[in-house]
Amino acid sequence: MIFNLPFLSIISMRGFLEGALFFIFYFAVPYGVYTGFNP
Structure with missing residues (x-):
């Protein structure tokens, strides 16, 4: 569970x-x- 937390955080x-x-x-x-075409 502890090893999965950083992976899920990155995802x-x-x-x-x-x-x-x-x-x-x-x-x-x-x-x-x-806005470029209609300033």
Whole structure:
């Protein structure tokens, strides 16, 4: 159980980072493109 905790922590952290990257890619980038074409 003790050996599994760090592994699960890394997996959850990786999932959180990947989720943040997807959020930036699907929301921040299109928003930047929209504001770029419509200043």
